[in-house]
Amino acid sequence: MNGDLQKQIGASAFMTKRGQGIEPDHIPEAEQLELVDLIWNAPEADILTLGEVFAFERDWLPEVMGFVPCTACGELTAKAYLRVVGDKHVCIPCSGYER
Secondary structure, three states: HHHHHHHHHHHHHHHHHHHHOOOOOHHOOHHHHHHHHHOOOOOOHOOOOOOOOOOOOOOOOOOOOOEEEOOOOOOOOHHHHOOOOOOOOOOOOOOOOOO
């Protein structure tokens, strides 16, 4: 992504509020759409750079996938978002951690 576009995205009202910890649903829709329009209307060259296909010689680490029920509330939680509290694997809200 083009550096100028990244700066515009970072300076947008939506991203500024997200950086302050405001949840996306609590940001006005107009500010959400401002960010969407910024990306949607950007020239293709600012969004994507295509290069030659090449073989990437490296061992791949497996991606952690799947869902597990939170042992406290039972809600299905992506494994990457589980937190360990004592001997239990719980979702973030049940963990008491901020993230």
